[in-house]
Each structure stands twice: as C-alpha cells, then as structure tokens.
Amino acid sequence: MDILDHGLQVAALLAVSHPDDEELQVAGLVHDIGHYLVPADEAGHGGHAAAAVEGLLGARVARLVATHIPAKRYLAAVDPRLALSPESARTLGCQGGPMTPAEAAAFEADPDFPAAIALRRADDAGKVVGLAVAALESWRPVVERVAARR
Secondary structure (H helix, E strand, O other), X not given: OOHHHHHHHHHHHHHHHOOXXXXXXXXXXXXXXXXXXXXXXXXXXXXXXXXXXXXXXOHHHHHHHHOHHHXXXXXXXXXXXXXXXXXXXXXXXXXXXXXXXXXXXXXXXXXXXXXXXXXXXXXXXXXXXXXXXXXXXHHHHHHHHHHHHO
C-alpha cells in the first residue's frame, strides 16, 4: 500500500471516529509524508513530517504527526492485544521499542494524549489494500480550514 492510500484511509477513519477534530483528521492524512522527505529514516519520519507541515497546518497538527511513533511505542508497552502489521512490528525496534513505565507516564500526561492514541489506532487500522475511500481532492476544504486556523 502506498503512503497516499494509507493516509487517506487513516484520515477517513478519524473523520468517522472524531468528526469534530479536523486537525486530527489532517494529521492522519499527512502523518507519513516523512517517508518521502527522508527515505529509510524509520525512526525520524514522524519528526520530518511534523517539521514539514507545521508552517502550513499549525503546531497541533505537527505535534500529532510527531507523536504517531511514540504512540506506537506506548501501545506496544501497555496494550497486550495490540496487533501491529508486520512492517510496523519490524520498525518498532529501530524506533525505540516499547516505552518504559516512566516514558509511558510522561506520554499519558500530554494534553493531546487521547488524540495521539486515536491517530495511532487509525494508523494501525488504515492498511487495507483496495479499500475505497474518498479521493485526496475531497480533503481540500478540510485542509484549507485547518491551514486558515494556524
């Protein structure tokens, strides 16, 4: 699955589960663009994406994008039912592995903790090959609204 299809699925899932949080939806749409910006940097792709979108989409979108890797580490530490895709399981190690209890406690204190977990859950679920979702162009009004609020 390519990054665009994955981002569209994640954003669509977040639009259903969090219809009033357009910043979260847009974060889902763009969370993996760091793979294009710095190929093969599994550990840093969230930070690269966050840096790239912050000026256009605002600080909260950037923070949510940056937290999708720590959220995976958090869930790997606290959720024994977590089912990662083979690729996500492979990259977990180079991204720091499951969080320590101290790291998990600090992550839980983040005011956007619930949104970060929602993004990560959608990230894990948005990997269905061939799933029909709205086209990228349909997200234009949402992205424009979020960009106007930054």
